Structures are given as C-alpha cells and as structure tokens.
Amino acid sequence: MKTMRGPGLFLAQFVGPAAPFDSFCAITRWAADCGYLGVQVPSGAGALMDLEQAAASQGYCEDLAGQAEANGVCITELSAHIQGQLVAVHPAYDAAFDGFAPPELRGKPAARQEWAVDQVRKTIDASARLGLDRMAAFSGALAWPYVYPWPQRPAGLIEAAFDELAARWRPILDHAEEKGVDICFEIHPGEDLHDGISFEMFLDRLDQHPRARMLYDPSHYVLQQLDYLQNLDIYAERIGMFHVKDAEFNPTGRQGVYGGYQSWVDRAGRFRSPGDGQVDFGAIFSKLTTMGFDGWAVVEWECALKHPEDGAREGAAFVRDHIIRVTDRAFDDFADGGADHAANLRMLGLDR
Template identity: 60%
Template sequence: MKTVKGPGIFLAQFIGPQPPFNSLEGLAQWASALGYKALQVPCNHPKIFDLSHAATSQTYCDEVTGLLANYGLQISELSTHLEGQLIAVHPAHDVAFDGFAPAALRGDQEKRTAWAIQTVKLAAAASARLGLQAHATFSGSLAWPYLYPWPPHNPQLLSEAFSELARRWLPVLDEFDRYGIDVCYEIHPGEDLHDGVTFERFLALVNHHPRCNILFDPSHLHLQHIDYLQFIDIYHQRIKAFHVKDAEYLPNGRSGVYGGYQRWIDRAGRFRSPGDGQIDFPAIFSKLAQYDYDGWAVLEWECCLKEAETGAREGAEFIRRHIIPVADRAFDDFAAQSQQAASIRAQLGLSAAESHD
C-alpha cells in the first residue's frame, strides 16, 4: 500500500503583484512557513515560472528545484488549466477566453488553438526535466453550450464535438507519453470533460490512451450531485492528481444546480474552504489509500466566504491531518502460521494420503 503525499498547494489563486506573492521564492517561503511540502505551479506567469525556458533548459529546471528545496518544497505538478482550455473554445466563448492568449493571437481562433497545443506540449518536456509524474489541465469545451439543450439533444453535433476534441488532444497525449507523464484532466463544469460519462466518451475516442487521466476534485462532482466516493471506486485507476476543495449544496426554493447567474455566495451550490463544507474527506482519503493513490493532495482554495490566507493556513493542517500513513502489514499478521500441506489437510479433516501435492 502507498501513502498520499502532501500537503501541496495550487498557487494560481495566490499569485499577485505584492510580495511575497509576486515571485516564486516569495511564494515558496510563504507556503513553507504554512507547512506545505509541494507547490502546484501554473504555467501562465512567466515571472513566476518560465515554461518555455523550462522546456529547453535543464539548468533552469535544476535552479527551480534547488530554490524550492531550500524551503523544503518540491513541485507536485505543473498546471496548464488556461492553456488546455484554449485547445478547444466554442465561438460563444471566444471573447471571454481570448484574454488568456498572447495579445498577438487574439481574434484568430486557429492560431490560438495551435499555440495552446504547442504550449501544453512544452509542459510535457518541462515536467520531464523537473522529474514530475503528472500534469494538471483542462480539456476545453466545444459542446458545453449544448449542455441542457433547446432545441433538443442533437447526437450528431455532440459526436462531432467530441471527435474534434479527441483529434486536438491526441498529439498532446502522445507527447506526454513520450516523456512518461500522465495528463490529468480536471473534471469540471464548463469543460467538455465534466463527469464520468463525458470522460469515458473522450477516453474511448483517444483509444484509451494510457496518459489520459483524471484530476479528482470532489467539489465539482458534489455540486452536480454525483457520488464522488463511487467515482473513486469506478475511476481510481485513472486518478493521478487530487485537488482538496470543499463545497456545499444548500437546496432552496429559488435556485438550484445552475446557480441562477448569481454570485457564488448566493448560489445553492458553492465552494468552501476544506472542512467548512459538506465533502466527506475522511472517506475520500480512505478510498485513495485503499486504491494505492500515491500522488499529491493539493489544496485549491476557492472559498466564497473565507479570506484566502486563512484558508491556506488552515488547509495545510487539514490535509496533513487527513493523510493516512498506510500500514506495512495486516493487523492480524500475528495469527498467521506457516504450515505444511499435511497439517492444512488435517485441519480440514482430510486424509494426508489424498494430498495432490
């Protein structure tokens, strides 16, 4: 059996213009002081982490690794959530997502898509130079505007959307396979891979690619009313990354799962800091230990109520407290006895002469 690693923290929600949040060293010093052991590093902040440089320079990667080691830290995964999103963007979302691309590419969907694919491929090379095993990303979405369709469900439209999504991602998965690194799609509303069924559909279209895997975040499943514990039972072989994020769903007579276009604080379903919501984390950590998950448990802070640094401080201890140091032997090993076949047969009331040894 294997023990979950942690605590780790996803830096995306904490990077900012003021120290210590405006440099990798400042963030490392801050996270280390809170008790974190790893950083999940987004790739869209070159001043924090230069992806292009990391993909081509072992020296740079060694410098990053050494800097973090000075604070007792390592990288859990690199993240290309925004770049992965840009691999597949429906025209309805073009303007909203254009800001995630370099200025020179905005307004040109074809060039933006090519840039996104190449950028995520660079993350494979960078991850390999850093000695990582997994990578966190989004799938992007072509079919999402048709989630709850009117006019009614169009099978051909959805088939074409998922086929195109697979076509765009297959070369990326092959590149990660070349380096032996798992691509972990965060199963997330807004992405075409937003539940188990959509992940399975995509997985089949990429020929059950060995690098097509899952970033498990129970908050997104809970708010869809999906059994997130059974999800682990079903997909544990593909779960290679884990976000520790809490959520709550508070039924009421005015709005539901879709949120009513309201602020997060007013929605029936909303994200909370770990321990403040409804997610059964003891059961999750037990399931992951049972299935030998040995990746990182990484805090993703997105609480609608609690202040960010408070959530980060509490999150480190919350994860540490929930990690189960797995047993290296069974509790009843003391009762085991090494016995010869004749003795075993005697216990069963069988004749030693009838043994088939």
C-alpha cells in the first residue's frame, strides 16, 4: 500500500485573462493559498507555459518547476486533453472542434490533426524534461456519432473506426515509450474511449501497449450508470491518474441518461463539486490505497451550481481529509504473543 499524493488541482478550468489566473506564477501562488500541494497543467494554455520551449529546453522546464516550487506547489502532470481530442475527429464535429485549433488551421482537418499529433508528442517531451512519468489526454473519436445502435450500424463500422484510432495513436505511444511517459486517457463520453469495453477494444489493437493507461474520473461513470468501484477492481493495473470530480444522477419520468438536450443545471445527470454529489469517495480512496496507486488525487472542478473559487478551496480540504496515510503496523500487534515453528505445530496438534 502507498499513501496517495495530494491534493492537486487541474488548472484548465481556472486559467483566464484576469489575475490571478492569467500567469503561471500567480495561479500557482493562488493554488497553494487554497491548500494545494500540486497543479496539473494544460500544455496548450499559453498563459501558463510555452509548450515549444518546454519540449526543447531543459533549462526552461527547470525554471518552470522552480517557479512552482517557490510558490508552494509542484507540477503533478501535464494535460493534452484538447490536443488529444483533435487526433481523431469525425467530420460531424469538425466545426465544433475547430475552435480548439489555431485559427490558421480551421477548416483544414488534415493539417489540424497533424498539429494535434505534434502537440501531444511535445507534451510527452515536456513531461520527460519535467521528470514526470505520466500525462493526460483525450483519445478523440471517430465512432462516437454511432454510439447508439440506431440506425443499424453496418457490419465492420466500429471495427474500422477503432483500427484507425489505434493506428493514429500507436506511433505517439511508441514515442511515449521512448521517453518513459505513460499516456493516461480520460475515459469520457464524447471520446471513443468512453468506458471499459471501448478501452479494451483500443488496447487489443495496440497489442496491450504498456504506455496506454487510464485517467480515472468517477463522475463520468455516474452519468453513464457504470459501476465505478468495480471498474477500479478490473483496471487496477491500468489506472495511472485520478480526477476527484463529483456528480449526481437523478432520473425522472421525463429524462434520464441522455438529458433531453437540457443545460447542465437542468440535466438528470450533472457534475458537482467534490462532496456535493453521489460519488462514494471514501470507498474510492480506500480501493486506490489498497491497490497501491502511486499518483496524485487531483481536483477537477466542474459544477453546475457552485462558484469555482469556492469549489477549489473546498476541494483541497476534501481531498486532504480523504487521503489515507497508510499504517506501518497491524492494529492488533499489541496482542502478538510471538511464535515459532515448534509452537505452531503444538497449536495444530502436530507435535505428537
């Protein structure tokens, strides 16, 4: 067993044009003031880091890490969620996802994909220079428009989509292997890797690539009505990152999992700040600790109701209170009477 590291904070939902969220120095100082010990940094957020420099310059990475340390936190991981999304985009989503790419690449799917692959590779390089052995990403999606089996899917459609998805990611994962960095895919609706079975389909096509791992976020499983505790038992060896994000699912006679096209606040399933939803985090922290999970417990604030700064401060305390400092002794050691082989045989009646 290992004592989990944390609390950490994913900065993606906080970076913005106003202080203290507009620079790496200011936002890390703010995160430390909230009670965090680490920050997960989106590699595409130019206000926080220059990915080109981070991928190429050891000195730049040392300066970035030193700045974080001086402000009271460390860099837990880098995230390439946005860039990973663009590694595989179905044409139905071209217009929606063009906003994730630089303006000069919009309307140019092939160039956008090439840029995204390069961005993910640079995030791997930057992670290695920062001394980090894992990073986060979305997988992107080619089959997602066909997630519901109506109209009937033609034979081989999903298989072809996953063949292509794996083909796009294999060279990236091989590069990650060279650099000693795991890519932890967030299992998330909207991605082709949205549950355990789809993750397994991906792994099968990658010959169980050792660098393909999971980012575990129970909130997405609540909204899918998936058993998030059993998921830990099944994928213990593949889980490399952990987002502490809560959710609730309150179906009615009018809507369920699909949400009736409503806004987040009006959906049956919606995200909540840690502790405000239905996720059994006590059980999750216990399972992860028993499994020997060696990563960070990172708060990802997404809530339909609560102000983000309140969620951030409460989240730090929530994680701190849930981290289990593992014991170095058995609780009943005080009653140990001592024994030896001969005594054991006597107790079993085998000394005669």
